[in-house]
Amino acid sequence: GTAGFDLAERTARELGRTVMQTFAEHPAASGEHLASPTGFGRIPRDHTARFLEGRGYVLGQVERKSVFDLHADASVVVAAAAAAAEFAVGYEVVQWEYPTPEEFTLDYAWMKSRMSTDTPVGDMEVDEEVWDADRVRRMEQRYLDSGERVLVTAARHVASGRLCAFNELASRTDPTLASSQMDTLVLSEHRGHRLGMLVKCAGLRRWRELVPDSPRLLTFNAEENRPMLSINETLGFTPAAYIGAWRRDLE
Template sequence: MTEPTDVEFRPLTIPASMDASDADEFREFTRVRNEVYREIAGTDDDALTPEELLPHYQPSPEEIRYVWVAVVDGEIVGRVSVDLPLEEGSRAAFWLIELLRAHQGRGIGTAGYRLIEEKAREHGRTVLQSWTQHPDAPGSRLEPPTGFGSIPEDRAARFYLRNGYTLEQIERESALDLEASAPDVARLLAAAEAKATGYRVVQWQLPTPAEHVAAYAWMKSRMSTDTPAGALEFDEEVWDAERVARHDRKTLDGGRTMLVTAAQHVATGELVAFNELVIGHDPAAASHQEDTLVLREHRGHKLGQLVKCAGLTVWRRGIAPRSPKVITYNAEENRPMLDINEAIGFVPVAYNGAWKKVLE
């Protein structure tokens, strides 16, 4: 493919706040990001305001993030980003390339990808991983080694294959109609409460109360080790009170609301399962279900169903009554969680491919 001569990649200017004098580029960057997602999915379910997005681009002790804007004729047409976790001994780099549809197929993505490999090698990273949505389409399909799910061999898939990547996992995006699902949520909550003897529900909105910080930190750390990952590689994360505080600030500084619903083992007082629901500044926008986990030693008591349904009940009734739906993501082989989601009323709306390359 011919090298594009009219594109410039320049580091994104990240302002201290959206009131700063240099915030205009980040505002346009966010608009283009949202437009790319709208072109792919046909919805604004993943749209964020600049104020919501900016806290995630501030410096963090957990990772180094490099971001470039792709500029053509003075206009931002996409972004290139690579995240380098700072866990000790990490080999991983996580990246994305997103371009407006009108600028695809011209070699801009290929040129941007070189920046990613350069930064990965510069920092000694050898495992490159990336996710992208693959809207359903006729024709040949690709299946991951997990044996669960498939995606079309579309333009994005061919880009990954051409650059030496293998498809490792399929991730399902699901949506739940909050109002229509209410009767099923109530029924499943009652069933979970009957099964989960010896446990009780504990809930809070961020910021995390001091009495729950240590337990929440431990459960968040388990997300990096106890969820299905196929052959993808994730570093075991270390969470402490400071990291929980940073996590909370990212949400709150962006004007977002998060509800954490946990299951507490009554005999020990330990928190052993949790679920997160979050919404942005628009009370009528889609909500998102983020992390859900049941610690391994407490599985088999319907605690996943308990925390999901208890959270959805409070969410719909009191926290986000105008939100029409909830979006969530699960590995396609994560049948225990998908069983719960499907029973509640979540339906598949999209599939993402998880791609991996090991540098020589």
């Protein structure tokens, strides 16, 4: 670990970088804990935390790793979907598997770019990302080449025809392993219509049909992202572990 961090930090300096960031899983444990600077979440001050502190890293955020049982009773998801639909007047759900249909590519790219600016980052440093159709195609091809499946569930604003919320679910190459819930976002100008719940529910219901042998779904959310965590908790996601986001400003 020491040799690896020495190499990474030396290389960063040679490239003119000034900030180092890393993520580490911290299993639940008794004893001393470190609180997130955001005021949400904490992690044990375990051997990993002490190692990182010893190298000058400080805790910048805590993320929650959550698990959803894909074989559980679906009645909760069905009920939540119906309730969300009552609030999402003027919106409709559209779904596709990679590759993204041409008509949705630019809107999808725009929403992917907003993941770098519209989600909580705590004290971590995140550069705004630029996404275009070419970048979307390159990303999709990597998944397709690996044999993984990705389902995108999006909400479309009927009046404008534009996509304004999305959720991604991805399988492993072996469909009997755990799946992943990746990006979920509602564009800020469309929040307040339960679109996050709408797209998550639609995605979960379709995923049971597409990948019936996957036993569970894994996802990660910042502890301060209460709107998204509240959706997960309502649907039956349970905490499995906590992730420390660590940062060091290089001298």
